[in-house]
Amino acid sequence: MSTQNSNIPSSAGNSGKAPGEAVGIAILGHGTVGREVLRLMEEHRDALEHRIGGPIEVRGVAVSDKEKHRGSVPEELLTDDAMTLIQRDDIDLVVEVIGGIDYPRRLLLTALQAGKSVVTANKALVAAHADELAEAADRANVDLYFEAAVAAAIPVVGMLRRSLAGDQIELVSGIVNGTTNFILDAMDSTGASYDDMLKEAMALGYAEADPTADVEGHDAASKAAILASLAFHTRVNYDDVYCEGISHITAEDIAAAKAAGQTIKLLAICQRISDESGQEYVSARVHPTLISRDHPLASVDKSYNAVFVEAEAAGRLMFYGNGAGGDPTASAVLGDIVGAARNKVHGGRAPGENTYANLPVADFGQVPTRYHIDMEVVDKVGVLAELATFFAERGISLRTVRQEERGGHARLIVVTHTALEADLAQCVERLKESTSVKAVKSVLRLYSE
Template structure:
C-alpha cells in the first residue's frame, strides 16, 4: 500500500463517527458463510452458550442465514429456512449486521466480504489466505464503511496472537515475531525427531491420523505458514506485507540424517515463520518475513513445541520476550477464535463504537530476501587431505563471512565437514554455497539449513 493510501485510509477512519448503537433489545443479525467443520462448531457453540453470549455482548444475537454450496445436503440442526445458496444476496440483506466467513479460498470470499463491508456489515473471517492477499483492500473497505474487520482465527486458531499485536502490544515497538504456525509440519518434524523415521513415513502417518490433507502441499511446502507470516508481519511492523513478499520453503527435503545431525549439535529442526525488523549498514530500517526449515537450539522455548501444537515467540522493546502456545488448528480451537471475534464485533454493534483497525503508518520497505541477515549450517562431504579446510575457508573469507564453528568427521575414504557461520547476508551465504559446489575438494553439499538465533535480529545486513 502506498503512503498516500495509508494516509487516506487513516483519515477516513479518524473522520468517521462511531458505529451507531442498536436500539435496546434489538438483536444483532448474523450471517454464516460456510457450514464445514468450523462453521458447524461455531453454530453449535452459539446455540449452546446463547444466554452467556448475550450477557457478554450486552444484547441478543440471532443467526439469520447460513450460506452453503448445496442446500439439499443434510445440515443437522440448522433450520431449513436459514439455508441459502445465494451468499451474495445474504450478505447484503438489511437484517444482517455481521457476516462470518468460514468458507476458505480467496476470490469468491473476497467478493462476498467486500460486498458485505460496502453494505455496512461488520466482518469476521478465519481465512488466512484471503487476509494475507487482500488485507489492505478489506481494511480500506471497513474504514470507509466504519465497520469492523476481525480475523483472529486466521493465525494459530485459538492462540490470541492477532489481538495481542493489535491491542496488547500496540504501544510497544516489536522487533521480531517468530513461530511455529502450522500444526501438520510440526507433527511431522517432531515425529522425525523423536523416532528417527523418514519424512515420507511421517507424512503418511500425518495423513492417516488426519493431521494432513489428502493434498498436503499447502502445509508441507510452507504456503499456509507464509500466509500467516504476512499477517503477523503486517500487524507487528505497521507495514503492509503481502503473501508474495514472504520467502517460502517447505520441509519435503528434510531427511532423517538432517534430524540426526541437528541432534548431535544440540538443535532441532522446525518450520518457522520469522518476521524481523532490521537495519542495513547505512541505518535504513527494513522488515522481512520468511518461512523455511530452521535449526533451533533445544534450549529455546520454541524447540519444545511438540506434536501439532503452535507457538508464537515475540520480542518487543519494552515487553521483552513473550511466547503464546496452544492448539493452532482444528474445528474447536478455530471456532473458539471466531466466536471471540463475533462477541467483539457484536458488542460494538450493540453499544456503538469500533475496534482498532489496521494501521500501516510505518510503511517500512520489505527487504529483498537476499538482503536478510541469517546464518547457515552447511553439511558437506569433502576429500580427506591436508589443507582442505583452509582452501574452503577462502570461499567464505572472499565474501566477508566468518565461521563460528567447524566440525570434521572421518568417513571411509573421505571426510564430513560441518560448518556454522556467523550472521551474513542471505545472498552472500547462498553464493558461497554455490562456490563450494564447484570445488574439486567438495564431493557433495549434503544439506544447507538456516539457524535461528538472536544474532539475526541484531545484525546489520
C-alpha cells in the same frame, strides 16, 4: 493500495442498536468450523448475550449445496446465494469460514461496502488482500476481525493489535503450522523418515490429502504476512514472504541437529532489521530452522503452535496452544463475533489496520542469518584451507568446523557466524562447483535472536 468506491458515509456502519434489538448474523460456510461456530453460539446463547450486551441471531447460513443434510440448521436458514444473503437489511455481521481467495474476497468486500462488519478465519485471503479489506472497513466505519486466521485459539492478533499497541516490536517468530510441527517432532523423537511421518500425519488427519500448502510452507507464509503487517505497522503481503518447506529434510539432518544440541522447526520469522546507514526494513520468512533445545520454541511438540515475541519494553513473550482444528478455530471466531457484535450493539468499532510506519520490505538476500552446511568432501590435505577461502572471500567467518573420516572421503559440517543471506548463498554455490566437494548434502539456517 486498492481504492474501492463506496457511497456509505463514514458514520454509517456502527451507530449502535436499539435496546433489545438483535444483531443479525450471516454465516458463510458450514464445514468443520462453521458447524462448530453454530453449535457454540446456540449452546452459550444466554452467556453470549450478557457478554455482548444484547441478543444475536443467526439469520442465514450460506452453503454450496442446500440439499445436503445439515443436521440442526433449520431449513429456512439455508441458502446457496451468499451474495444476496450478505446484502439483506437484517444482516449486521458476516462470518466467513469458506476458505479460498477470489470468491470470499468478492463477498467480504460487498459486505463491508454495505456496512456489515466482518469476521473471517481465512488466512490466505487476509494475507493477500488485507489492505483492500481494511480500507473498505475504514470507509464504512465497520469492523474487520481475523483472529482465527493466524493460530486458531492462540490470541496473537489481539495481542499485536491491542495489548502491545504501545510497544515497539522487534521480532515475531513461531511455529504456526501444526502439520509440519507434527512431522518434524515425530522425526526427531523416532528417527523416522520424512515420507513415513507424512504418511502417519495423513492417516491421523493432521495432513490433508494434498499436503502441499502445509509441507511447502505456504500456509505458514500467509500467517507470517499477517503477523509482520500487524507487528511492524507495514503492509506485508504473501508474495513478500520468503518461503521454503520441509519436504527435503532427512533423518540425517535431524540426527545432526540432535548431535549439536538442536532441533529443526519450520519457523515463521518476522523481524525489524537495519542496514549500515540505519534504514529500517521489515523481513518476513518461513523455512526449516535449526534452533537450540534450550529455546522455548524447541519444546513445542506434536501439532501445537507457539508464537514468540520480543518487544522493546515488554521483553520476551510466548503464546502457546492448539493452533488448528475445528474447536480451537471456532473459539477464535466466536471471540471475534462477540467483539464485533458488541460494537454493533453499543456503537463504535475496534482498532483497524494501521500501516503508518510503511517500512520497506527487505529483499531476502539482505537479511542477516547463519548457515549450517553439511557436505561430503574429498579426503586430502588442503581441502579445508581451500574451502575456507570461499567463505573469506565473501567476508563470512566460521563459528565451528567439524570433520568426520568416512574412508576415501570425509563429512564436513560448517557453521557460520551471521552474514547476509546473499553472501551465504553465493558461498554455497561456490562449494557446489568445487572439485573438492563431492556433495553439499544439506543447508539449514540457524535461529538467531
